[in-house]
Each structure stands twice: as structure tokens, then as C-alpha cells.
Amino acid sequence: MQAVDYELLERQVRALLEDERDFIANAANFAAFIYGEVPAINWAGFYLPAPDGLVLGPFGGKPASSRLPAGQGICNRAFAEKRTVVVDDVSTAPDHIYCDSASKSEMVVPLLVKGEARGVFDLDSPELARFGADDQAGIERLVAAFLEATPI
Numbered sequence: 001m002q003a004v005d006y007e008l009l010e011r012q013v014r015a016l017l018e019d020e021r022d023f024i025a026n027a028a029n030f031a032a033f034i035y036g037e038v039p040a041i042n043w044a045g046f047y048l049p050a051p052d053g054l055v056l057g058p059f060g061g062k063p064a065s066s067r068l069p070a071g072q073g074i075c076n077r078a079f080a081e082k083r084t085v086v087v088d089d090v091s092t093a094p095d096h097i098y099c100d101s102a103s104k105s106e107m108v109v110p111l112l113v114k115g116e117a118r119g120v121f122d123l124d125s126p127e128l129a130r131f132g133a134d135d136q137a138g139i140e141r142l143v144a145a146f147l148e149a150t151p152i
């Protein structure tokens with residue numbers, strides 16, 4: 001696959017969000033933008049803290065699980081450990097929660113504000129091992145740009 005120009009995507013994200021501070025509006029546009037611009041993904045979106053785990057936020061892709069109970073799944077792992085989690089083959093991850101049987105690999109980036117996790121941004125791919133080191137660094141930059149533009 002051709003390398004993604006994350007620098008260009010970062011400039012576009014900043015332009016997309018610069019005039020708005022509303023969380024729902026920016027999260028919806030961010031998820032739709034990533035879903036449309038990053039190749040070979042079948043879902044991209046937010047999960048946000050709820051009393052018993054995480055609850056679905058704005059996303060691009062097919063309908064997904066509304067609730068991810070605390071302690072279960074890759075999203076909760078990234079949220080609890082406050083670090084990006086990449087899974088090359090979700091069928092080998094015992095704690096993975098399926099939303100779409102087409103998903104083969106996954107990357108989850110926590111939304112870190114002042115050292116606290118305020119949610120996660122999750123990407124799924126229909127390809128095995130879709131997310132390499134460049135993608136991790138690139139998506140983390142895009143999430144950081146989202147957080148700079150958006151109070152949460």
C-alpha cells in the first residue's frame with residue numbers, strides 16, 4: 001500500500017476543525033474525515049467514558065457496539081493503559097470485541113489530556129497488520145491535532 005501523507009492529513013484536520021470548539025461537531029467531522037481519507041479501513045470512531053466502561057461516540061462506518069464493558073476489548077485496554085494498542089490479527093486477541101466480522105486488524109489511540117484518558121479513537125481494517133509504525137505515529141499526530149482544537 002502507498003504510504004499515507006500524514007503531514008497533509010494533519011494540515012487538513014487543523015483546517016477542518018479550526019473554526020469550531022464543540023466536541024460533538026469536531027468529533028463527528030474528525031471521524032468522518034479519517035474514515036474517508038485513510039485507506040484500507042472499515043471503521044473509525046470514538047468511544048467515550050461511561051460509568052461501566054466505554055460508550056460509542058461519533059464514527060464513520062457500519063453501526064457498532066454501543067457499550068464496551070470495562071475490562072473487555074482492545075478499546076478498554078488502550079484506555080486503561082493510556083497507550084496506543086495495535087493488534088495485527090484480531091482473531092488472536094482473546095479480549096477483542098467484534099463489531100464487524102470483516103475487521104482483521106485494529107489500532108486504538110487514547111485521548112490523553114494532562115495525563116488523563118478522556119476516551120479513545122479506534123480504527124479497524126479489513127487487512128491483516130494494516131497499522132505499521134508510520135500509521136501509529138501519523139494517527140497519534142492527528143488525534144493530538146483534534147485534541148488541540150477541541151475541549152474535552
Ligand code: SME
Pocket residue numbers: 043064065068072073074075076095096097098099100103106122124
Ligand atoms: N474491537 C473493539 C470494539 C469496537 S469496534 O471495533 C468498532 C474492541 O475490542 O474494543
